[in-house]
Structure formats: C-alpha cells, structure tokens
Amino acid sequence: MLKLIGRNLSPYSRRVAVAMTLLDIPHSREYLSVTADPDRGLELNPVGRVPVLELEDGERLIESAAILDYLMELVGPAKSLIPPHGKSRRDCIQLMAIGSGVLDKAVNAVYEQRRRPAEKIHEPWRQHLLRQAAGGLAALDRRAASRPDAWLLNDQIGLADITAAVTVTFLRVMVPELVTDGLYPALYALTERAEALPAFQAHPLEKP
Ligand SMILES: N[C@@H](CCC(=O)N[C@@H](CS)C(=O)NCC(=O)O)C(=O)O
Structure with a gap:
C-alpha cells in the first residue's frame, strides 16, 4: 500500500492527503513532524522535508x-484532478504554483519569527515575505471572484482548488495577519466550500 509521510499541519502534505482521499486511493499515513524528528526527515528525503510518498516497492517520492x-498518472485521465492539456492545464498548474508560492513565502515568514532568537528577527524581511504571500492571495481571490460559486477551473474540484483551500486554512492558524476578515472574500468562500467536503474533513490540521 502507498504510504504518505507528513502531518496535516504541513499544508504541502495536507494537499496530497486530501487529493488521495478525494480519489479513493488507499494509503497508510505516518504523521511525521520534521521539526520534532529531523533525523527521520533526512532518512526519508535527502533534503529532510515532508511530504514523502512511499510506493509499494519502497521507492520514495x-x-x-x-x-x-x-x-x-496513477488514477488516469478520467479521474485526474488536473486537466489533460491546453490552456486549462496551464492555468491549473499556474494556480497551484501561486498557492504553493504563497505557502513558501508564508512558511518562511513563520520561520523568521519562530526559529530565530528575538534579537535576530529581521522585521523588514518578514514584511517582504508577507507582501509576496499577499500578492499571491490577491491573485487567487481575483480568480475565485471571476467564477463565483464554481471551482477555479471548471465544475469539479481540482488540484488548484485543493491547494488554494489548504493554503488559506493553514494561514488562518499560522499567519492570521495575512487572511484577516473580508480581505479575500471569494477565496474565503471557495475555502469554506472545500473544507466542508468529507475529503477535507478527513484531514484536519493538528495543533501547531
Ligand atoms: N516544495 C516542497 C515544500 C515542502 C516543505 O517545505 N515542507 C515543510 C513542512 S510544511 C518542511 O518539511 N519543512 C521542514 C524544513 O524545511 O526544514 C513541497 O511542495 O513538498
């Protein structure tokens, strides 16, 4: 059986977990925190991060x-959560890149604040990271606003939506200053619809 390694507080892990559940892909789970166990992280991944997907023959992605x-690829084009080709595929990949880019910036802003001694936190750098994250959130909100009551690409939830929703939910817990009330209404509405689905509810965030 496939094994997904990484806890749900990791939004990158959570987006994989939600997609696997949505697609009914059987898998087991190791809720690893690489902060708590960096050695295990490095044992599984040369750069010590989650998520890691272990295949049945032991290969790790x-x-x-x-x-x-x-x-x-495993589920095939009929079930895939990403369009097969053309503009909608490009759009999906670009929207996912914006979502994961927001996460990269926001996670770095969290590290700037939490991993450094207080006197070594460089607030201008943290603000720069937050501005970049906010730029991505605004772009996702514009896209969501252009398609009210639908998903970002079509009538089916897909990887772009999953990425956007796990991003907002992660930020609400870890960087609430980025997602204050009323700032990105269309994106929040999309997140609410996604988080109400059983595939999301099956993977709630752990406490930080
Ligand atoms: N680009 C990577 C990012 C993964 C990532 O940064 N994961 C975080 C958890 S949210 C991690 O393992 N951080 C530990 C570290 O970088 O030291 C992906 O999409 O998988």
Missing part, C-alpha cells in the same frame, strides 16, 4: 507537486 503528478 518527494515534493508535493511531483507526488501529485504521480498520483494523477
């Missing part, structure tokens, strides 16, 4: 986008 690419 790293990088959530690469893992999702593998899973979409």
Whole structure:
C-alpha cells in the first residue's frame, strides 16, 4: 500500500492527503513532524522535508507537486484532478504554483519569527515575505471572484482548488495577519466550500 509521510499541519502534505482521499486511493499515513524528528526527515528525503510518498516497492517520492503528478498518472485521465492539456492545464498548474508560492513565502515568514532568537528577527524581511504571500492571495481571490460559486477551473474540484483551500486554512492558524476578515472574500468562500467536503474533513490540521 502507498504510504504518505507528513502531518496535516504541513499544508504541502495536507494537499496530497486530501487529493488521495478525494480519489479513493488507499494509503497508510505516518504523521511525521520534521521539526520534532529531523533525523527521520533526512532518512526519508535527502533534503529532510515532508511530504514523502512511499510506493509499494519502497521507492520514495518527494515534493508535493511531483507526488501529485504521480498520483494523477496513477488514477488516469478520467479521474485526474488536473486537466489533460491546453490552456486549462496551464492555468491549473499556474494556480497551484501561486498557492504553493504563497505557502513558501508564508512558511518562511513563520520561520523568521519562530526559529530565530528575538534579537535576530529581521522585521523588514518578514514584511517582504508577507507582501509576496499577499500578492499571491490577491491573485487567487481575483480568480475565485471571476467564477463565483464554481471551482477555479471548471465544475469539479481540482488540484488548484485543493491547494488554494489548504493554503488559506493553514494561514488562518499560522499567519492570521495575512487572511484577516473580508480581505479575500471569494477565496474565503471557495475555502469554506472545500473544507466542508468529507475529503477535507478527513484531514484536519493538528495543533501547531
Ligand atoms: N516544495 C516542497 C515544500 C515542502 C516543505 O517545505 N515542507 C515543510 C513542512 S510544511 C518542511 O518539511 N519543512 C521542514 C524544513 O524545511 O526544514 C513541497 O511542495 O513538498
């Protein structure tokens, strides 16, 4: 059986977990925190991060986008959560890149604040990271606003929506200053619809 390694507080891991559940892909789970156990992280992934997907023969895949690419190939074009070609495929990949870019910036802003001694936190750098994350959130909100009551690409939830929703939910817990009330209404509405689905509810965030 496939094994997904990484806890749900990792939004990159959570987006893979939600996609696997949505697609009914049987898998087991190891809720690893690489902060708590960096040695295990390095044992599984040369760069010590989650998620990691372990295949049945022991091969390990790293990088959530690469893992999702593998899973979409596994389920085939009829069930895939990414359009097969053309503009809608490009749009999907670009929207996912915006979502994961927001996460990269926001996670770095969290590390700037939490991993450094207080006197070494460089607030201008943290603000720069937050501005970049906000730029991505605004772009996702514009896209969501252009398609009210629908998903970002078509009538079916897909990887772009999953990425956007796990991003907002992660930020609400870890960087609430980025997602204050009323700032991105269309994106929040999309997140609410996604988080109400059983595939999302099956993977709630752990406490930080
Ligand atoms: N681009 C990677 C990012 C993965 C990532 O940064 N994961 C975090 C958890 S949210 C991690 O393992 N951080 C530990 C570290 O970088 O030291 C992906 O999409 O899989």
